[in-house]
Amino acid sequence: MQDILDKIKTYETIIIHGHQRPDGDCYGSQFGLKDLITTSFPEKKVFVVGEKSNFVDFIGQLDTIEDHVYENALSIVVDTAVENRISDQRYKLGKEIIKIDHHIPVNDFGDIRWVDTTFPSCAQMITYFYQQNDKTLKLTRQGAIALYTGIVTDTGRFRYRGVSKLTHEMAGLLIGKGVDVEEIDALLSQDTLDTIALKGFVYSNFVTTPGGFIYVKMTRETINKYNVNDEEAAAVVNLLGGIDGFPVWALIIEYPGEIRIRLRSSGPNIDQLANRYGGGGHAKASGAKLETWDQLHAFVKDTEAVIREYRET
Amino acid sequence: MQDILDKIKTYETIIIHGHQRPDGDCYGSQFGLKDLITTSFPEKKVFVVGEKSNFVDFIGQLDTIEDHVYENALSIVVDTAVENRISDQRYKLGKEIIKIDHHIPVNDFGDIRWVDTTFPSCAQMITYFYQQNDKTLKLTRQGAIALYTGIVTDTGRFRYRGVSKLTHEMAGLLIGKGVDVEEIDALLSQDTLDTIALKGFVYSNFVTTPGGFIYVKMTRETINKYNVNDEEAAAVVNLLGGIDGFPVWALIIEYPGEIRIRLRSSGPNIDQLANRYGGGGHAKASGAKLETWDQLHAFVKDTEAVIREYRET
Numbered sequence: 001m002q003d004i005l006d007k008i009k010t011y012e013t014i015i016i017h018g019h020q021r022p023d024g025d026c027y028g029s030q031f032g033l034k035d036l037i038t039t040s041f042p043e044k045k046v047f048v049v050g051e052k053s054n055f056v057d058f059i060g061q062l063d064t065i066e067d068h069v070y071e072n073a074l075s076i077v078v079d080t081a082v083e084n085r086i087s088d089q090r091y092k093l094g095k096e097i098i099k100i101d102h103h104i105p106v107n108d109f110g111d112i113r114w115v116d117t118t119f120p121s122c123a124q125m126i127t128y129f130y131q132q133n134d135k136t137l138k139l140t141r142q143g144a145i146a147l148y149t150g151i152v153t154d155t156g157r158f159r160y161r162g163v164s165k166l167t168h169e170m171a172g173l174l175i176g177k178g179v180d181v182e183e184i185d186a187l188l189s190q191d192t193l194d195t196i197a198l199k200g201f202v203y204s205n206f207v208t209t210p211g212g213f214i215y216v217k218m219t220r221e222t223i224n225k226y227n228v229n230d231e232e233a234a235a236v237v238n239l240l241g242g243i244d245g246f247p248v249w250a251l252i253i254e255y256p257g258e259i260r261i262r263l264r265s266s267g268p269n270i271d272q273l274a275n276r277y278g279g280g281g282h283a284k285a286s287g288a289k290l291e292t293w294d295q296l297h298a299f300v301k302d303t304e305a306v307i308r309e310y311r312e313t
Numbered sequence: 314m315q316d317i318l319d320k321i322k323t324y325e326t327i328i329i330h331g332h333q334r335p336d337g338d339c340y341g342s343q344f345g346l347k348d349l350i351t352t353s354f355p356e357k358k359v360f361v362v363g364e365k366s367n368f369v370d371f372i373g374q375l376d377t378i379e380d381h382v383y384e385n386a387l388s389i390v391v392d393t394a395v396e397n398r399i400s401d402q403r404y405k406l407g408k409e410i411i412k413i414d415h416h417i418p419v420n421d422f423g424d425i426r427w428v429d430t431t432f433p434s435c436a437q438m439i440t441y442f443y444q445q446n447d448k449t450l451k452l453t454r455q456g457a458i459a460l461y462t463g464i465v466t467d468t469g470r471f472r473y474r475g476v477s478k479l480t481h482e483m484a485g486l487l488i489g490k491g492v493d494v495e496e497i498d499a500l501l502s503q504d505t506l507d508t509i510a511l512k513g514f515v516y517s518n519f520v521t522t523p524g525g526f527i528y529v530k531m532t533r534e535t536i537n538k539y540n541v542n543d544e545e546a547a548a549v550v551n552l553l554g555g556i557d558g559f560p561v562w563a564l565i566i567e568y569p570g571e572i573r574i575r576l577r578s579s580g581p582n583i584d585q586l587a588n589r590y591g592g593g594g595h596a597k598a599s600g601a602k603l604e605t606w607d608q609l610h611a612f613v614k615d616t617e618a619v620i621r622e623y624r625e626t
Contacts, residue, residue: 157470158484159498168485171471172478185472186579189555196516196556203513208506242502243509266499 003112004098005133008037011074013045015065017091019080024056024188028123028150029078029100031060035143036130050087056153058187059146070094079122083107100125120162123150127170144177149184198226202239211304212311214246217296218253237262248307252296259290261299268310273302316425317411318446321350324387326358328378330404332393335366337501341436341463342391342413344373348456349443358382363400369466371500372459383407392435396420413438433475436463440483457490462497511539515552524617525624527559530609531566550575561620565609572603574612581623586615 008014016033018026030048037046047063067090075094080086081103091097099110102119119125127147130137139147151171155163158171175181206216216236218228228236240249247267253260261277263270265284274286277299281287290296321327329346331339343361350359360376380403388407393399394416404410412423415432432438440460443450452460464484468476471484488494519529529549531541541549553562560580566573574590576583578597587599590612594600603609 157472159470159494161493161495163488163494165485165489168481168488172481172485175476175481176478180474181472181476182474186555191556193521193556193558196519196553200513200516203509204517206509240509242499243504243506245506 001114001129001132004100004114004129005136007074007096007098007112009041011044011072011095013047013069013073015047015049015070015073015075015091015094017075017077017080017086017088018050019082019085020051020087022051022053022056022087024053024059024153025121025123025150026050026079027053027056027059028121028146028148028153029126030146032123032126032139032143032147032150033076033078033100034060035146036126036137036139039138039140039143040136049090056149056188059149060142067093074098076100077110078126079103081106083109100129118162118164120160120164120167121151121154123147123154124167124170127151127174128166131170131173139177141178144174144179145184148174148179148181149188152184153188194227198228198236199239201226202236206240208246209300209304211300212246212307213248213250213300213303214240214243215250215252215300216240218251220254220256223253237264240264242266247310248303250303252290254293259293259295261288261290263288263303268306270303270306273306276302314427314442314445317413317427317442318449320387320409320411320425322354324357324385324408326360326382326386328360328362328383328386328388328404328407330388330390330393330399330401331363332395332398333364333400335364335369335400337366337369337372337466338434338436338463339363339392340366340369340372341434341459341461341466342439343459345436345439345452345456345460345463346389346391346413347373348459349439349450349452352451352453352456353449362403369462369501372462373455380406387411389413390423391439392416394419396422413442431475431477433473433477433480434464434467436460436467437480437483440464440487441479444483444486452490454491457487457492458497461487461492461494462501465497466501507540511541511549512552514539515549519553521559522613522617524613525559525620526561526563526613526616527553527556528563528565528613529553531564533567533569536566550577553577555579560623561616563616565603567606572606572608574601574603576601576616581619583616583619586619589615 014037016030018030034046034048037044047065049063052062070093073094074096075091076098077086077091078100081101097110099113101115102117102122102125104117105115130139202216206214208214237251241264248265251262263274263286269283271281271283271286274280274288277288279286279288327350329343331343347359347361350357360378362376365375383406386407387409388404389411390399390404391413394414410423412426414428415430415435415438417430418428443452515529519527521527550564554577561578564575576587576599582596584594584596584599587593587601590601592599592601
């Protein structure tokens with residue numbers, strides 16, 4: 001961390017990158033870090049570049065910069081493990097590159113790397129960086145809002161296992177800087193009539209199988225009717241989780257040419273099942289594919305077998 | 314607080330009461346306090362009495378005691394502002410009574426009272442009591458689970474305005490005692506097929522009005538069909554909150570003889586509107602009544618007027 005602070009002190013121009021399709025933690029880390037630097041060192045020029053996120057637009061507004069700005073500049077990439085997922089590949093134009101991330105490393109890019117997978121969000125790392133250097137660094141309320149939003153979104157509101165004593169300590173520190181927790185919650189919870197109509201569809205059209213599998217099918221017709229994009233589809237699968245008696249659940253979406261399954265579990269590992277159906281992923285969250293709807297019956301039977309085996313052991 | 318610790322030290326038998334229809338914070342405070350006392354002073358007899366909660370049953374099991382146990386005993390009532398809502402009115406049989414609560418006081422019962430409305434949960438008070446006396450007091454992991462559950466449930470997972478730096482500090486302290494946050498979250502998130510069918514009903518049958526009001530009607534027939542109890546009805550109203558363009562929302566339930574409205578707002582104050590319809594409550598969360606469904610039209614118009622006035626100012 002001392003290296004990173006030294007580099008920040010050295011450079012006059014600093015450009016902060018995140019990943020493609022940025023989420024709350026990516027935006028929160030980018031804008032939180034920008035706030036830290038500009039508030040502590042007002043003479044420096046700091047830019048946040050990358051893709052726009054409508055979901056967490058309240059955190060801050062992106063900068064548009066020309067290539068020459070990277071001359072003699074420091075690039076900092078936050079919250080990104082995979083090099084080709086860095087949004088705006090011009091980060092390479094920077095004189096030096098710093099990587100700050102909490103994911104398991106995939107590519108070792110960057111001249112200085114601070115990677116710590118014990119942090120449940122990258123925003124918690126930036127907050128910790130601030131706290132450890134609070135004699136030098138300053139943070140405004142808007143910066144605290146950015147970092148708090150990152151912590152809240154990446155931990156599912158303090159619900160995931162990576163949440164530690166330090167997570168709560170950092171959240172408390174940010175609240176102490178003036179974050180209004182109800183305001184942020186309202187901004188993150190905003191639904192539209194379309195989204196709740198979609199929820200109505202899911203809750204009224206799910207299918208349960210005798211073997212403990214619950215799923216919902218989304219045909220092209222349904223997708224068009226409810227105007228579902230990929231991000232919303234990802235959220236929809238969670239609606240069927242945590243239901244008593246159904247340890248495995250799925251959202252099955254018809255795409256042109258193939259049928260994709262978003263598979264989730266609170267019990268058995270389902271990654272090997274997903275492997276058998278042209279997919280893969282994590283033990284409790286995987287993706288799989290069907291060629292046609294005719295294969296669904298076999299997939300259901302195979303899923304039930306996985307559940308049965310889990311229950312018997 | 315020192316008074317309370319002294320009294321706990323003095324008595325051999327301590328009986329802990331909560332309120333009727335106990336929630337996570339009530340149970341968490343009762344069982345957390347019991348754990349604190351029995352772990353720190355193993356020779357004392359400590360009982361938790363009152364009503365059973367199925368929702369947070371994992372926190373602990375109630376004790377059944379006879380009247381004579383109250384002889385020379387200390388009664389401690391937690392999380393209860395209204396005297397006649399104390400569950401098991403035998404608390405009065407105790408030699409002395411302590412009240413620990415975070416609600417605005419309604420009745421000043423109790424020989425010693427610790428009431429602090431800046432705490433967003435009573436469990437946070439008990440945790441603070443532990444932290445301030447950590448040279449004397451001990452807490453097990455199960456006690457930490459109880460208190461953490463109380464904090465989480467009464468703050469809606471750290472989302473409500475009362476959440477402070479201290480709230481996160483206390484949550485962090487409990488996680489440090491071994492609470493598994495995902496385990497607790499799974500226990501609190503357990504849905505049943507009935508509940509999700511009910512959600513499907515709400516999301517598929519809500520009514521929106523041009524003036525920004527959104528509501529759902531629940532007739533006796535619907536209630537019987539989905540087997541809705543009061544606790545579930547309370548949860549259902551939240552499903553319609555936070556929808557873009559609809560600052561006021563309601564659940565309208567038909568009871569034998571009257572129609573009750575659970576009214577919520579993220580914009581205008583709705584307590585005066587509720588007063589006009591035989592109810593009242595808080596600025597953003599009130600109850601009201603209709604005699605017959607014929608009155609609904611007028612109620613909708615009045616609600617729209619409140620929204621209009623709010624938007625114009």
